[in-house]
Amino acid sequence: MAFICRNAALLLKPCRAAPALLSAGRLYSSGGQYEYILVEKRGEKNNVGFIQLNRPKALNALCDGLMKEVGRALDDFEVDADVGAIVITGSDRAFAAGADIKEMQNRTFQECYGGNFLAHWNRVSTVRKPVIAAVNGFALGGGCELAMMCDIIYAGEKAQFGQPEILLGTIPGAGGTQRLTRAVGKSLAMEMVLTGDRINAQEAKQSGLVSKVYPVDQLVSEAVKCGEKIASNSKLVSAMAKEAVNAAFELTLAEGNRLEKRLFHATFATDDRKEGMTAFVEKRKASFQDN
Numbered sequence: 001m002a003f004i005c006r007n008a009a010l011l012l013k014p015c016r017a018a019p020a021l022l023s024a025g026r027l028y029s030s031g032g033q034y035e036y037i038l039v040e041k042r043g044e045k046n047n048v049g050f051i052q053l054n055r056p057k058a059l060n061a062l063c064d065g066l067m068k069e070v071g072r073a074l075d076d077f078e079v080d081a082d083v084g085a086i087v088i089t090g091s092d093r094a095f096a097a098g099a100d101i102k103e104m105q106n107r108t109f110q111e112c113y114g115g116n117f118l119a120h121w122n123r124v125s126t127v128r129k130p131v132i133a134a135v136n137g138f139a140l141g142g143g144c145e146l147a148m149m150c151d152i153i154y155a156g157e158k159a160q161f162g163q164p165e166i167l168l169g170t171i172p173g174a175g176g177t178q179r180l181t182r183a184v185g186k187s188l189a190m191e192m193v194l195t196g197d198r199i200n201a202q203e204a205k206q207s208g209l210v211s212k213v214y215p216v217d218q219l220v221s222e223a224v225k226c227g228e229k230i231a232s233n234s235k236l237v238s239a240m241a242k243e244a245v246n247a248a249f250e251l252t253l254a255e256g257n258r259l260e261k262r263l264f265h266a267t268f269a270t271d272d273r274k275e276g277m278t279a280f281v282e283k284r285k286a287s288f289q290d291n
């Protein structure tokens, strides 16, 4: 929810009101223009939704307007029948250096509680399609929390992860204390949350926070490739698989296994399960219809 990079503090600016004019180079969704993000579809079959955080002067500080745009883009991809996976990335320098501190500086408890501040960020963790975070550079505070709301994190070699809120007199407020602890265990999570110290890409890999590390310039294309791989499977069954894995963080082992069994049984109600097994038996590639 915050950033650690002190010299970046000077750069962080609150969101501006959206300009009335459209400018060249921006991409639009059916819902209209975006000011803080770039949105397109990637992959050979255009089946990977791609969201690039684009507030370069603020190191992609996650102001309210930016997170609302991410939510809108996700809504669009969620209902787009061609999209089978979504990649969220930032720039080479920063995935997102944190939440927007200027937006928070003078906020009162009453405003935060009354308006359920940061609650809408949760949209990222409720998407049913698989979401991959491709993290180059800083993923600090809200940036780290945003990455952890995604299903898979790929890191570039220069990536840095951290929850430095304690240095600003606050604590993570968008899942940092919960998702980080589940991902890396108690000791490292406590150390990061209590000292504000960052970990680098290799440490993030060792601790299980990220699944792969790539050279900076290959990261995004590798994340899109992973998205294409996922999108080539049944979207219906992928959603079930995602639901089942996520249940591991919410349920007891017995309840989680019961849910898994029910979802496993449910795959037998799909055409895609029949096609997948038939193709395997016939030694050909399956052609899934998401049905």
Ligand SMILES: *[C@@H]1O[C@H](CO)[C@@H](O)[C@H](O)[C@H]1NC(C)=O
Pocket: 102, 103, 105, 106
């Ligand atoms: C917050 O309040 C202080 C003191 O009133 C003021 O100087 C500062 O500009 C305010 N910050 C923002 C971002 O509005």
